[in-house]
Amino acid sequence: xxxxxxxxxxxxxxxxxxxxxxxxxxxxxxxxSIWLLLTxxxxxxxxxxxxxxxxxxxxxxxxxxPSTVSARTVQSGGNDMNTSVAAGxxxxxxxxxxxxxxxxxxLQNGQAAEEVVEEYLESGxxxxxxxxxxxxxxxxxxxxxxxxxxxxxxxxxxxEKMKSIREVFAEEKVExxxxxxxxxxxxxxxxxxxxxxxxxxxxxARTPGLVAHVREEMDExxxxxxxxxxxxx
Amino acid sequence: xxxxxxxxxxxxxxxxxxxxxxxxxxxxxxxxSIWLLLTxxxxxxxxxxxxxxxxxxxxxxxxxxPSTVSARTVQSGGNDMNTSVAAGxxxxxxxxxxxxxxxxxxLQNGQAAEEVVEEYLESGxxxxxxxxxxxxxxxxxxxxxxxxxxxxxxxxxxxEKMKSIREVFAEEKVExxxxxxxxxxxxxxxxxxxxxxxxxxxxxARTPGLVAHVREEMDExxxxxxxxxxxxx
Amino acid sequence: xxxxxxxxxxxxxxxxxxxxxxxxxxxxxxxxSIWLLLTxxxxxxxxxxxxxxxxxxxxxxxxxxPSTVSARTVQSGGNDMNTSVAAGxxxxxxxxxxxxxxxxxxLQNGQAAEEVVEEYLESGxxxxxxxxxxxxxxxxxxxxxxxxxxxxxxxxxxxEKMKSIREVFAEEKVExxxxxxxxxxxxxxxxxxxxxxxxxxxxxARTPGLVAHVREEMDExxxxxxxxxxxxx
Amino acid sequence: xxxxxxxxxxxxxxxxxxxxxxxxxxxxxxxxSIWLLLTxxxxxxxxxxxxxxxxxxxxxxxxxxPSTVSARTVQSGGNDMNTSVAAGxxxxxxxxxxxxxxxxxxLQNGQAAEEVVEEYLESGxxxxxxxxxxxxxxxxxxxxxxxxxxxxxxxxxxxEKMKSIREVFAEEKVExxxxxxxxxxxxxxxxxxxxxxxxxxxxxARTPGLVAHVREEMDExxxxxxxxxxxxx
Numbered sequence: 001x002x003x004x005x006x007x008x009x010x011x012x013x014x015x016x017x018x019x020x021x022x023x024x025x026x027x028x029x030x031x032x033s034i035w036l037l038l039t040x041x042x043x044x045x046x047x048x049x050x051x052x053x054x055x056x057x058x059x060x061x062x063x064x065x066p067s068t069v070s071a072r073t074v075q076s077g078g079n080d081m082n083t084s085v086a087a088g089x090x091x092x093x094x095x096x097x098x099x100x101x102x103x104x105x106x107l108q109n110g111q112a113a114e115e116v117v118e119e120y121l122e123s124g125x126x127x128x129x130x131x132x133x134x135x136x137x138x139x140x141x142x143x144x145x146x147x148x149x150x151x152x153x154x155x156x157x158x159x160e161k162m163k164s165i166r167e168v169f170a171e172e173k174v175e176x177x178x179x180x181x182x183x184x185x186x187x188x189x190x191x192x193x194x195x196x197x198x199x200x201x202x203x204x205a206r207t208p209g210l211v212a213h214v215r216e217e218m219d220e221x222x223x224x225x226x227x228x229x230x231x232x233x
Numbered sequence: 234x235x236x237x238x239x240x241x242x243x244x245x246x247x248x249x250x251x252x253x254x255x256x257x258x259x260x261x262x263x264x265x266s267i268w269l270l271l272t273x274x275x276x277x278x279x280x281x282x283x284x285x286x287x288x289x290x291x292x293x294x295x296x297x298x299p300s301t302v303s304a305r306t307v308q309s310g311g312n313d314m315n316t317s318v319a320a321g322x323x324x325x326x327x328x329x330x331x332x333x334x335x336x337x338x339x340l341q342n343g344q345a346a347e348e349v350v351e352e353y354l355e356s357g358x359x360x361x362x363x364x365x366x367x368x369x370x371x372x373x374x375x376x377x378x379x380x381x382x383x384x385x386x387x388x389x390x391x392x393e394k395m396k397s398i399r400e401v402f403a404e405e406k407v408e409x410x411x412x413x414x415x416x417x418x419x420x421x422x423x424x425x426x427x428x429x430x431x432x433x434x435x436x437x438a439r440t441p442g443l444v445a446h447v448r449e450e451m452d453e454x455x456x457x458x459x460x461x462x463x464x465x466x
Numbered sequence: 467x468x469x470x471x472x473x474x475x476x477x478x479x480x481x482x483x484x485x486x487x488x489x490x491x492x493x494x495x496x497x498x499s500i501w502l503l504l505t506x507x508x509x510x511x512x513x514x515x516x517x518x519x520x521x522x523x524x525x526x527x528x529x530x531x532p533s534t535v536s537a538r539t540v541q542s543g544g545n546d547m548n549t550s551v552a553a554g555x556x557x558x559x560x561x562x563x564x565x566x567x568x569x570x571x572x573l574q575n576g577q578a579a580e581e582v583v584e585e586y587l588e589s590g591x592x593x594x595x596x597x598x599x600x601x602x603x604x605x606x607x608x609x610x611x612x613x614x615x616x617x618x619x620x621x622x623x624x625x626e627k628m629k630s631i632r633e634v635f636a637e638e639k640v641e642x643x644x645x646x647x648x649x650x651x652x653x654x655x656x657x658x659x660x661x662x663x664x665x666x667x668x669x670x671a672r673t674p675g676l677v678a679h680v681r682e683e684m685d686e687x688x689x690x691x692x693x694x695x696x697x698x699x
Numbered sequence: 700x701x702x703x704x705x706x707x708x709x710x711x712x713x714x715x716x717x718x719x720x721x722x723x724x725x726x727x728x729x730x731x732s733i734w735l736l737l738t739x740x741x742x743x744x745x746x747x748x749x750x751x752x753x754x755x756x757x758x759x760x761x762x763x764x765p766s767t768v769s770a771r772t773v774q775s776g777g778n779d780m781n782t783s784v785a786a787g788x789x790x791x792x793x794x795x796x797x798x799x800x801x802x803x804x805x806l807q808n809g810q811a812a813e814e815v816v817e818e819y820l821e822s823g824x825x826x827x828x829x830x831x832x833x834x835x836x837x838x839x840x841x842x843x844x845x846x847x848x849x850x851x852x853x854x855x856x857x858x859e860k861m862k863s864i865r866e867v868f869a870e871e872k873v874e875x876x877x878x879x880x881x882x883x884x885x886x887x888x889x890x891x892x893x894x895x896x897x898x899x900x901x902x903x904a905r906t907p908g909l910v911a912h913v914r915e916e917m918d919e920x921x922x923x924x925x926x927x928x929x930x931x932x
Contacts, residue, residue: 002457003928004296008445010929011295013367015374019932022290026377030288031263034441037292038448055263057255059270062244063237064694066543070536070553077532078561081432082325083782087536089319090553090789095544095689097315134246141248144259196451199314200444207440208267211433212241215271218429223561224235228530229702230709233718236695243696252699297927299776303769303786310765311794316549320769320789323556328777328922456794461763462469463476466485468923470762474911477761479833481840488756492843496754497729500907503758504914521729523721525736528710529703547898548796552788558781600712607714610725662917665780666910673906674733677899678707681737684895690701 008037031055034204038197046152047191053148054184057141058202060209067091071210076223081214088210089203097206101198103129103162103185108195113164117172129182130166142183149187158189241270264288267437271430279385280424286381287417290374291435293442300324304443309456314447321443322436330439334431336362336395336418341428346397350405362415363399375416382420391422474503497521500670504663512618513657519614520650523607524668526675533557537676542689547680554676555669563672567664569595569628569651574661579630583638595648596632608649615653624655707736730754733903737896745851746890752847753883756840757901759908766790766905767912774913775922783916787909788902796905800897802828802861802884807894812863816871828881829865841882848886857888 008018015022017033018040025033028042031052035043043051062068071088079087092098106116106128120127132139149155162185166178178186185198193201241251248255250266251273258266261275264285268276276284295301304321312320325331339349339361353360365372382388395418399411411419418431426434474484481488483499484506491499494508497518501509509517528534537554541547558564572582572594586593598605615621628651632644644652651664659667707717714721716732717739724732727741730751734742742750761767770787774780791797805815805827819826831838848854861884865877877885884897892900 002455002459004302004925005928005930006296006446006449007929007931008449009293009295009442010931011298011927014929015294016929016931017293023373023377025292026286026290026374028289029262029264029285030267030292030438033289033292034263037441037445052262053259056261056266057259059258059263059266060242060250061248062242062694062696063239064692065244066539066690068694069237069690069692070539070543073532073536073539074553074557074559076561077536077557078559078564079556079782080326080559080778081429082322082330082436083556083559083778085433085436086319086322087540087553087556089315089322090545090549090556091540091543092315093313093540093544093546093549095542098544140256141259144256194448196314197444197448200318200448203315203318204441204444205263208270208437209242211430211437212270213239215427215430215433216239216241222235224532224535226235226530226535226703228528228534228710229704230528230706230713230715231704232706232709232715237692238695238697240696240698243698244694247696249696249698295927295929297925299772299923301927302923302925303772303776306765306769306772307786307790307792309794310769310790311792311797312549312789313545313792316545316789316792320773320786323778323782323786323789324773324776326773326777326782328775331777457765457768459470459763459768461477461761461767462471463473463480463482463761464471465473465476465482468921468925470768472762472912472915474915475759475761475908477764481760483759489839489843491758492752492756492840494755495728495730495751496733496758496904499755499758500729503907503911518728519725522727522732523725525724525729525732526708526716527714528708529705531710535703546792547895548788548791548902551899551902552785555781555785555788559779563781606722607725610722660914662780663910663914666784666914669781669784670907670910671729674736674903675708677896677903678736679705681893681896681899682705682707688701692701 046154050148050152050154050187050191053145054187055205057145057180057184058205060212063213066096067206067210068213071214072217073224075214075217076220081211084214085207085210089207092199092203097202098199099128099181100185100202101195103182104189104195104198107158107161107186107189113161113168116165117168121172127165127169129162129185130169130178131176132179135177137177139177139179141180142178145180145183145187154187154190156190159186162186272426279387283381283385283387283420283424286378287420288438290378290413290417291438293445296446299329300439300443301446304447305450306457308447308450309453314444317447318440318443322440325432325436325439330435331432332361332414333418333435334428336415337422337428337431340391340394340418340422346394346401349398350401354405360398360402362395362418363402363411364409365412368410370410372410372412374413375411378413378416378420387420387423389423392419395419512620516614516618516620516653516657519611520654521671523611523646524671526678529679532562533672533676534679537680538683539690541680541683542686547677550680551673551676555673558665558669558672563668564665565594565647566651566668567661569648570655570661570664573624573627573651573655579627579634582631583634587638593631593635595628595651596635596644597642598645601643603643605643605645607646608644611646611649611653620653620656622656625652628652745853749847749851749853749886749890752844753887754904756844756879756883757904759911762912765795766909770909770913771916772923774916775919780910780913783913784906784909788906791898791902796901797898798827798880799884799901800894802881803888803894803897806857806860806884806888812860812867815864816867820871826864826868828861828884829868829877830875831878834876836876838876838878840879841877844879844882844886853886853889855889858885861885
C-alpha cells in the first residue's frame with residue numbers, strides 16, 4: 001500500500017495551503033493563491049500583475065481547436081460538466097498547448113542560444129516559441145507580455161536567451177517573430193517557474209474556457225456528428 | 234455535419250472574449266477574465282473581490298479525496314500532466330464537489346424555504362449546503378464568505394433563503410450549520426450566476442490543486458498500488 | 467481509509483477470475499471470459515454464440531460519431547493511445563450508446579407493455595429501442611439478432627415485452643421498427659444480464675473500434691481543427 | 700476544416716468493417732472481429748485460438764493496481780459507467796500495461812539480441828518482457844503462451860529473439876524469466892502485429908475488467924477517501 005503524503009495542503013479544521021491557513025488564502029486574489037500553491041511562496045505585487053496577464057492571455061481562443069471540439073463533442077454525447085471539461089483537458093497533448101513547456105525547458109537547459117539553434121537545425125525540429133501563421137513582423141500579444149515584463153523590471157536571462165535564439169535563427173535560416181508561447185515561456189522562466197509546470201500553467205488558464213464552451217453546448221439539442229467518408233474497399 | 238459556432242470568443246488576429254479584445258483582457262485580473270468569459274459582463278470591484286475569495290476557498294483540500302487520488306494514481310501509471318489532471322477532473326462527479334451546483338439549483342428554483350425543506354424531508358435526501366462533520370456551531374469558512382458578502386453589500390434573496398432553509402430544518406428536524414458549499418452557492422446565486430455553472434466553478438477553482446498534486450507525484454518513483462483483497466470463492 | 471476488496475479477481479500467483487484460475491481462463495474464448503467476469507458464470511454454448519454476435523454487432527460504426535471524433539481529435543493534439551481511447555469512451559454518455567441500458571431498464575422494470583407506453587406518451591420522451599432514421603419496415607441487424615435468439619431457443623419474456631411495446635405504440639401512435647439497440651437490450655435481458663451493465667457492454671464492444679481509429683489517426687500529420695465562427699458582438 | 704475519412708468502417712445501410720458487411724461480421728466471434736478490425740484480414744483458425752488466449756490472459760488482475768483504483772475512485776465520486784471506465788483507461792500509461800508495446804517495439808526494431816542487450820545495459824533501463832517479482836524459474840502464463848504458440852506452429856523470429864535476449868542478458872548480467880508481457884509481445888509480433896497496437900491490445904483486453912470493477916463499486920455507498928498526511932510546515 002502506498003502512503004498518501006503531501007507538502008501542498010491539508011484539509012478540514014487544519015486546512016492550509018503551503019503553510020498558509022485557508023482562511024488567510026481566502027483573502028488572496030485567485031491568481032496569487034495559484035502562485036502560492038505551485039511555488040510555495042506568495043508573489044510580489046509585480047509578479048502578481050505579470051502572472052495575471054499571462055493567465056488571462058490564454059483563457060480562450062475560439063471554438064475550432066482540438067480541446068474545445070473534444071469537450072463540446074463529449075458534452076453532446078449526453079455527459080456532465082466534469083466529464084466534458086476533462087475531455088477537453090485530455091486534448092491538450094504535446095502538439096496543443098505544449099509549446100510553452102517545451103520552450104521553458106529549452107530556456108532552462110543551460111545551453112547558449114547558438115547551441116540551441118544548432119541542435120534544432122540538425123534535428124530538423126521546429127524551435128518552440130518562434131514563428132506565427134499570421135504575424136510576420138511582431139506578435140502583438142508577445143510584445144505586450146515583453147513590454148509589461150520590462151516595465152515591471154522582471155525580464156532576465158530567459159527573456160534575453162529567447163531573443164538571442166530568435167536572432168541566431170534569423171541569421172542562420174529565416175526571420176521569425178517570437179510568438180505568445182515564447183513570451184510566456186521566457187517570462188515564466190525569469191519568474192523562476194520550473195518548466196515541468198508549463199503545461200499545467202496552460203491547463204489552469206484554459207479550463208475556464210472549456211467550462212464556458214461546455215455550458216454553451218448544453219443549449220444545443222442534437223449531438224455532434226461529422227460527415228465521415230469511408231475510403232476502404 | 235455540425236456548425237461550430239460560439240458567442241464566447243474568437244481567435245487569431247480577431248481574438249476577443251465576449252466582445253472584449255484579447256489584448257484588453259490581458260490587462261484584467263485572471264478572476265475578472267473568468268467572470269467576463271462566463272457571464273458576458275465585467276464584474277464590479279465588489280463582485281471581483283467576492284469572486285476571488287470564493288475561488289481561493291476551493292483551491293485545494295489535502296491529498297486523500299477522490300479527485301486527488303485519481304489524478305496522482307494516473308500520473309503514477311506513467312502519464313503526462315494533461316492526462317493526469319483530466320483524471321482528477323473526472324472524479325468531480327455528483328458526490329464530490331457537486332453540492333454547490335445542487336444547492337444553487339435549490340436556491341434558484343422559486344420555492345419558499347418551507348416547501349424546500351418539506352420536499353427534502355419527504356424524499357429522505359440530504360439538503361445540500363447544510364451540515365458538517367466537524368463544525369456544529371458554525372463553519373468558519375462559510376462565516377467568512379457570508380461576512381464578506383454583507384460587508385460588500387452583495388447578500389440578497391438567495392442568502393436569505395439559505396438561512397431560512399437552515400432555520401426551518403432546525404425547527405422540523407435538527408440544528409445544522411450552513412457549510413462552505415452552502416455559503417458559496419448562496420452568494421454566487423445572489424451574484425446572478427446560473428446554477429448550471431456551479432460544478433464548472435468548482436472545477437476552475439480546483440484545477441490548480443490538481444496540477445500541484447500531479448507535479449508533486451512526478452517526484453515519486455513507484456506507481457501507486459493499493460493492498461487489495463480478493464473476497465470471492 | 468477505504469478497504470480495497472473485490473469478488474471479481476485476484477492477481478499474482480493466485481490469479482483467478484470469479485474463482486476460475488487464470489490459466490484456465492486463458493483457454494477460454496475472449497467473449498466467454500468477458501461473460502464469466504461480468505456474470506460470475508461460464509456461458510453455455512448457445513449463450514456464447516449469441517453473445518459473440520451481440521459484441522461483434524457494435525464493434526465500429528464509421529468515423530463521424532461523437533466517440534470517434536473525440537478519440538481522434540485528442541490523438542491529434544499529440545496524445546498517446548490510452549489518453550485518446552479514454553476520450554472516446556468519455557463521449558459514450560446518455561445520448562450516445564445509452565439506448566441499450568435505458569431499454570434494458572425498461573424491459574426489466576416489471577411493468578406491462580401498456581403501462582410502459584402510457585408513461586412514455588405522458589412524459590413526451592422517446593421510447594428506447596424503437597425507431598430508425600432509415601429503416602421503416604425492419605432493421606436487418608435487429609432481425610438477425612432476434613432470428614439467432616429464436617434459433618438458439620434463447621428468446622423469452624423480454625423479447626416478448628419488447629415486441630409488445632412496439633405493437634402497443636403502433637396502435638397508440640405510429641408504426642416503428644425495433645432497432646438494433648432494442649434487439650440487444652431484449653436478448654441480453656433474456657440472457658439474465660442486469661441493466662446496469664448495458665452501457666458497459668457497449669463500451670466493451672466499441673473499444674476495439676476506438677483503438678483502430680486512434681491508430682489510423684497516428685498517420686495523419688496535422689492536428690484536427692474545425693472551422694469555427696464567432697457569432698458574438 | 701479537417702476531412703473525416705477512414706479505411707476502417709462505414710455505418711448505416713452500408714455498414715462494413717474493413718470491407719466485410721456488418722451482418723457478416725455479426726456471425727464472427729468477437730475476437731475474430733477485433734482481429735479483422737485492427738489488421739484488415741480475418742484470422743486463420745490457429746491465429747484465432749492464439750489471439751483468444753492472449754486477450755483472455757489480460758482480462759483482469761485484482762483490485763489494487765492503478766487503473767482499477769482510478770476507475771473505482773472516479774465512480775465513487777458519483778460518476779457514470781463511461782466516465783469511470785475512461786478514468787481506468789487513462790491510468791494505463793507507460794508504466795502500467797506499457798511493457799507489451801515497448802517489448803514489441805524492441806522485437807521489431809531489426810537489431811540482434813546482443814545489440815539490444817548492450818544498449819539496455821548502457822542506458823541503465825530495464826529490458827521489457829523479462830523479470831518477475833515472484834517467479835524466478837519460469838512464469839507459468841508465459842510458458843502457457845509459448846507452449847500454445849509452438850503447438851499451433853505460430854512461433855517465429857520474434858519468439859526466437861525474445862529467448863535470445865533473455866539468454867544474452869543471463870550471460871551478461873543475471874538470469875531472469877520471460878514474463879507474460881514478453882510472451883505476448885513476442886507472439887503478437889510473430890503474428891504480424893504492428894508494435895503501435897501493443898497498448899491498444901492491452902486496453903481492449905482490460906476494458907471488461909474495468910467495467911466489472913465499476914459495476915461492483917456501484918454497490919458501495921461511500922466515496923473513496925484515503926488517509927492523507929500533510930507533511931509541509
